[in-house]
Amino acid sequence: MNWFWHALWIAFVIIPLTLLWTFCLVDVFVRRDLSGWARFAWVFAILVLPLFGPLAYLVSRPQPVDVVNLRTAEGRSTEVSDVLVADEVLKLDRLRSDGVITDQEFAAQKARLLTVPSQRDAGRSAQHTSRV
Secondary structure, eight states: HHHHHHHIIIIIIIIHHHHHHHHHHHHHOOOSSOOOHHHHHHHHHHHHHHTHHHHHHHHHOOOHHHHHHHHHHHHHHHHHHHHHHHHHHHHHHHHHHTSSSSSHHHHHHHHHHHHHHHHHHHHHHHHHHHHO
């Protein structure tokens, strides 16, 4: 019967802890938002405190930066593109008033700026619906 308890110990303690340590250590080194000292501290905590270190890392670990950027970018993408287009039109207007570009060049550039974001947003929404 001794082998039975060893098998249970391996199946329910050793393998899950090894997977937990592996995930935490790989995640510490893959993340781009951690500094060198933070990485060192987490690796030290994971290795020295084999159960509490990984659990503390999983609890206190912030969301990956890519996920946070995607969530904020979805809500602000149209606002940002509108602001950028408005800034570019203002720059073009200054160039036209200074005599650097002609009225025809101004109209052509303004038309290009006003049509490109709408096409880009249409493509983005098409991509978003194809993923869902």
